[in-house]
Amino acid sequence: MIREFTSTEVLFIVAAIRWTLILSAIAFLGGAIGGLIIALSRTSRKKSLRRIAAGFIQVFQGTPLLMQLFLVYFGLAVVGLPINPLVAAAVALTLHASAYLGEIWRGAIEAVPQGQSEASTALALSYRDRMQHVILPQALRLAIAPTVGFLVQLIKGTSLASIIGFTELTRAGQIINNATFKPFLVFGTVAALYFILCWPLSLLARRMETRMRRAITR
Numbered sequence: 001m002i003r004e005f006t007s008t009e010v011l012f013i014v015a016a017i018r019w020t021l022i023l024s025a026i027a028f029l030g031g032a033i034g035g036l037i038i039a040l041s042r043t044s045r046k047k048s049l050r051r052i053a054a055g056f057i058q059v060f061q062g063t064p065l066l067m068q069l070f071l072v073y074f075g076l077a078v079v080g081l082p083i084n085p086l087v088a089a090a091v092a093l094t095l096h097a098s099a100y101l102g103e104i105w106r107g108a109i110e111a112v113p114q115g116q117s118e119a120s121t122a123l124a125l126s127y128r129d130r131m132q133h134v135i136l137p138q139a140l141r142l143a144i145a146p147t148v149g150f151l152v153q154l155i156k157g158t159s160l161a162s163i164i165g166f167t168e169l170t171r172a173g174q175i176i177n178n179a180t181f182k183p184f185l186v187f188g189t190v191a192a193l194y195f196i197l198c199w200p201l202s203l204l205a206r207r208m209e210t211r212m213r214r215a216i217t218r
Contacts, residue, residue: 005182013189016172017197019086023168024155026090031097031154038102040131043109053102060099066160068092073164089161093154100150108143109135145208152201156194169193 003009041053060068073088083091112135120130162171173190177183 002181003179005176005180005185009176009180009186010189013169013172013176013186014193016167016169017193019166020155020158020168020197023086023089023093023158023161023166024151027093027097027154027158028151030090030094031101034094034098035101035105038098039105039109042102042106057099057103060096061103065092065096065157066163068096069160069164085161085164085166088164089158089166093157093161096157097150097154101147104146104150105139105143108139108146111142112138142212145205145212148201148205148208152198152205155198155201159194 038053038056041049042057044050044053069089069092072092073083073085076083076088116134116138117130120134125134158168159170161168162174165171167175169190173186177186180186
């Protein structure tokens with residue numbers, strides 16, 4: 001039986017935002033840890049670490065996120081390890097975020113003037129102290145704007161988790177559309193909610209980038 005698209009259906013879609021935010025937060029935090037490891041490996045003096053990190057980035061930046069979700073969710077089931085859709089989506093998005101954040105932060109680390117590293121080396125600081133107290137604090141300022149920009153893309157990327165049955169914002173819209181057959185109203189509402197989530201972050205990233213550009217030109 002076809003239902004009307006009422007406030008009840010809208011509330012169901014709105015309620016699914018929490019799962020989009022939860023999945024985004026898990027993927028971003030996991031990706032931040034993985035991204036830092038990748039960035040440090042990419043800038044390491046050890047050739048083996050640089051190659052491993054570069055290979056990881058090439059794999060996860062060179063394949064569609066949708067395929068990564070399929071491989072984690074269905075691949076583990078094939079080998080006898082059925083996995084919850086939330087866990088599968090979180091794992092795939094974390095690996096995806098690790099590759100992109102690792103490359104963003106690698107660029108920020110390498111953008112720190114070489115003289116900073118040379119000066120800290122001359123002061124007999126260890127590699128850990130150089131990175132912790134000299135390089136990373138400066139790289140952090142450079143990385144904030146692109147990192148926030150990537151977070152926007154990550155939030156929108158969680159919509160692909162609907163393919164494996166995870167009920168986030170997009171999947172909630174699909175469920176309501178199947179019951180009401182009002183695709184314009186349903187997916188228009190879903191699009192508006194994504195816009196409300198992402199637009200403030202996009203503005204923040206743009207302002208940070210502008211401030212950083214002004215600071216560099218001074």
